[in-house]
Amino acid sequence: MSTFYSETILDHYAHPRNWGRLPSPDIVADNDDPSCGDQVHLEIALGPDGRVAQVAFEGEGCMISMASASLFTEHLQGKRIADLEGLTEEEVLGWLDAPIPPNRRRCALSPLIALRAGLAAYRRAAGG
Amino acid sequence: MDTARIRADFPALSCTVHSHPLVFLDSAASSQKPLPVLEAMERVYREYYANVHRGIYAFSEEATLAYENARDRVASFINARGREEIVFTRNTTEAINLVAYTWGRANIRPGDRILLTEMEHHSNIVPWQLLAQEKGAQLVYLPITDDGFLRMDLLDSLLDGQVKLVAVTMMSNVLGTINPVREIVQKAHGAGAVVLVDAAQAVPHMPVDVQDPDCDFLAFSGHKMCGPTGIGVLYGKEALLEAMPPFLGGGDMIRKVEWESATWNRLPWKFEAGTPAFVEGIGLGAAVDYLSGIGMEAIAAHERGLTAYAMERLSVLPGLSVIGPPAHQRGGVVAFTFRGIHPHDIAHMLDMEGIAVRAGHHCAQPLHRRLGLTATVRASFYLYNTAEEVDRLAQTLERVGETLGR
Numbered sequence: 266m267s268t269f270y271s272e273t274i275l276d277h278y279a280h281p282r283n284w285g286r287l288p289s290p291d292i293v294a295d296n297d298d299p300s301c302g303d304q305v306h307l308e309i310a311l312g313p314d315g316r317v318a319q320v321a322f323e324g325e326g327c328m329i330s331m332a333s334a335s336l337f338t339e340h341l342q343g344k345r346i347a348d349l350e351g352l353t354e355e356e357v358l359g360w361l362d363a364p365i366p367p368n369r370r371r372c373a374l375s376p377l378i379a380l381r382a383g384l385a386a387y388r389r390a391a392g393g
Numbered sequence: 394m395d396t397a398r399i400r401a402d403f404p405a406l407s408c409t410v411h412s413h414p415l416v417f418l419d420s421a422a423s424s425q426k427p428l429p430v431l432e433a434m435e436r437v438y439r440e441y442y443a444n445v446h447r448g449i450y451a452f453s454e455e456a457t458l459a460y461e462n463a464r465d466r467v468a469s470f471i472n473a474r475g476r477e478e479i480v481f482t483r484n485t486t487e488a489i490n491l492v493a494y495t496w497g498r499a500n501i502r503p504g505d506r507i508l509l510t511e512m513e514h515h516s517n518i519v520p521w522q523l524l525a526q527e528k529g530a531q532l533v534y535l536p537i538t539d540d541g542f543l544r545m546d547l548l549d550s551l552l553d554g555q556v557k558l559v560a561v562t563m564m565s566n567v568l569g570t571i572n573p574v575r576e577i578v579q580k581a582h583g584a585g586a587v588v589l590v591d592a593a594q595a596v597p598h599m600p601v602d603v604q605d606p607d608c609d610f611l612a613f614s615g616h617k618m619c620g621p622t623g624i625g626v627l628y629g630k631e632a633l634l635e636a637m638p639p640f641l642g643g644g645d646m647i648r649k650v651e652w653e654s655a656t657w658n659r660l661p662w663k664f665e666a667g668t669p670a671f672v673e674g675i676g677l678g679a680a681v682d683y684l685s686g687i688g689m690e691a692i693a694a695h696e697r698g699l700t701a702y703a704m705e706r707l708s709v710l711p712g713l714s715v716i717g718p719p720a721h722q723r724g725g726v727v728a729f730t731f732r733g734i735h736p737h738d739i740a741h742m743l744d745m746e747g748i749a750v751r752a753g754h755h756c757a758q759p760l761h762r763r764l765g766l767t768a769t770v771r772a773s774f775y776l777y778n779t780a781e782e783v784d785r786l787a788q789t790l791e792r793v794g795e796t797l798g799r
């Protein structure tokens with residue numbers, strides 16, 4: 266049947282990458298969307314060079330939000346905090362490799378919303 | 394009922410969506426509009442448009458007459474005693490808020506209770522939460538059974554003399570349950586409580602008589618019953634409406650205005666401040682005529698048949714579970730979960746095949762939580778839906794299950 270879900274989405278939904286929690290994450294991020302019940306929990310550990318060394322996620326939700334979170338964990342590897350802060354919605358949508366209609370953007374961007382909240386908390390904790 | 398002829402009255406139903414003929418199964422959210430409604434509204438704008446209740450000239454008189462005439466037809470559609478009892482609002486939500494802000498503020502005191510049910514729509518919960526917070530009153534919920542019926546066995550004990558208002562839906566927009574409103578009204582009145590009936594899902598789909606059950610207030614929306622958006626109805630007993638303070642202040646709702654104070658217009662205009670949505674009111678009048686012409690009994694029977702057929706077709710799909718009562722005890726909504734696939738994904742796949750259903754919590758988060766769910770898919774039926782459309786839903790769902798099911 267015709268499906269707008271790309272192979273990438275189907276694959277990441279069926280086989281989520283980096284599922285679970287980290288022993289000592291530096292950044293912990295959550296986004297709950299009560300309107301659809303999507304939940305994303307993201308954990309990031311930074312290496313000694315200040316770059317992302319490890320990412321993990323857990324969550325519950327629709328295919329797009331879960332595939333997006335799984336893709337997220339791969340694409341964040343090696344990035345600096347400044348890169349994370351500069352991450353745009355269009356980049357995240359691009360990773361899904363399928364046109365995301367306007368009424369599903371919220372699902373796709375759920376991990377980005379989580380990340381932004383997590384970064385804000387991280388900055389506050391770091392005193393700036 | 395001649396469904397083919399009815400369908401020809403609804404231009405939107407012959408649209409194509411993603412290269413498929415549209416199957417519209419979301420009328421519980423808002424219905425499509427038939428030509429007589431579209432034409433009635435266009436005629437106002439083209440032929441006699443002018444503000445109502447004001448002008449001493451032909452257009453204004455004609456518009457006023459058409460608007461008030463629509464009110465009279467709405468009154469007789471639900472068997473109200475007269476136009477004094479029909480207040481036009483924007484929708485069900487505004488009608489309920491009107492009661493909460495006026496009757497509620499005047500009558501609810503600290504320690505009073507407001508009895509709701511676990512299957513209410515947010516619009517019949519949140520206005521009461523605001524009122525209860527303001528007044529120090531308490532909300533109490535009549536529980537439901539796991540299969541979606543009200544726990545009527547608990548009603549007597551909850552109606553404890555502290556309850557001043559019972560606000561209950563006539564039909565659940567998620568479970569489809571048709572509630573025993575007559576018994577609730579009798580018991581509530583016996584306990585000295587006023588009853589507001591949320592009839593948003595009832596008035597469009599079945600005969601409703603505000604005098605039986607003997608409702609004090611009843612609310613519904615034009616857009617769910619073939620009428621336009623922006624127009625809804627609050628029915629209220631004249632004596633109650635008469636005693637209530639006004640809702641919004643402004644033009645139209647006053648009799649006389651001085652620098653420091655004003656006196657109020659007669660019912661129902663006391664509750665209609667400012668230029669009303671009179672074109673929409675006239676559209677609602679046309680919708681009421683259209684539905685009456687077909688007959689509410691016939692519409693209800695058609696929906697019962699479709700619902701029973703849908704329940705039969707869907708329940709054989711492995712991993713599909715319908716929430717709510719059996720077919721013969723529900724109206725035309727069927728909400729379900731399917732093989733652990735998120736409702737948004739299901740709705741999206743169906744949309745790609747031209748089938749419009751609703752996915753989410755359908756403005757009933759507490760109810761979904763009660764059922765241990767965050768979201769469901771809901772198909773809902775109206776006078777223009779057909780058994781072939783149910784077949785397309787079932788066949789497409791089967792393929793969705795094969796593609797996305799785990």
Ligand SMILES: Cc1ncc(COP(=O)(O)O)c(C=O)c1O
Nearest residue numbers: 484485486514516566591593614
């Ligand atoms: C049972 C019920 N009550 C209230 C409403 C609110 O209607 P409206 O959004 O038109 O105010 C709805 C519609 O979604 C409903 O189904």
